[in-house]
Amino acid sequence: MPKHSDIPRTRTPRLRKPEATDGAAIWELVKECKPLDENSMYCNLVQADHFRDTCIVAELDGDIVGWVSGHMIPDQDALFVWQVAVSEKARGMGLGKKMLLDLIERDACDDAKHLKTTITRDNAASWALFRGFARRIGGDLTDAPHFTRDDHFEGRHATEHMVSITLPTASDLKRAA
Template identity: 35%
Template sequence: MAAQSLESPTRRPDETNADVQLQEPSLADGPGLWRIARDTRVLDVNSPYSYALWCRDFAETSVVARDGGVPCGFVTGYVRPSSPDTFFVWQVAVDEAHRGQGLARRMLDRLAARLVPRGHRFMEATVTPGNTASAAMFESFARDHGGALVRGPLFGAEHFPEEGHEPEVLFRIGPLTAAG
């Protein structure tokens, strides 16, 4: 079977990704999610196996964006076992052709719309201090979903084996309302 291309038609900067479909991922999306994560060159890339497993076991707490049926973005997350009212956002990624158009935020909104009515009233994510774009996205998400945003240390640089890894700051947002 040939690999799917992640190339998309060229888009104008003012387009909004309105034609992109947001859905639960399927097992077939695993390779595309891995490629998108790898191609960001900023995410910690997990093994291809882990993305396939994620699409199988955590599809209900994740979102995939598809343009013409091809994955072009994703949010992976899970419900915290010790805090069943909290879902943790593991990774958010958008391929280069779809960045800067609000797609990451649309995916977060879709995830909240699915999970808040099920009793998951809090969202958590970690953001490195240098990632101002993600911080701004989570700040706007909190504001638009009626949740307070509390920041606090979670993992220090000493918790990572590689030299130079920034600390991870926990963003906890909630309680959330489904409608943005």
């Protein structure tokens, strides 16, 4: 049987807003994508329903192969990206970056001047994704410890660094695309 890397990648996943009925499939995808923290299925259902304007799924042949959960931070001009998940079936297609680019172009994100996310130091894949995204849009990337191992996680979880990427204006974004 051929490996996923042996299958030609000629198809492009369809990006769309999630539906509440996608919650279970999103939960399954996140479970497959270590080291992402697994939330409850109900959490993913609520994200897909209540925050659908700031979340995105990628669908290929009827299967959800990509997911970005996010929300606008209250009283800030920032979009917070909680999780980015890409199925093994869709890796190597630049899907994570495509989903982020699609997301920041949505009307719900018009007021965002920054994209923020938290990443542990050892999550090389996430650092690569967000550094590549920042380069692609011409944004500055900064980071600082935010939720610390001892102060916030009682020593049970690595420190999460708050990453902040300046977002381009709508006209700059069109030139970058």
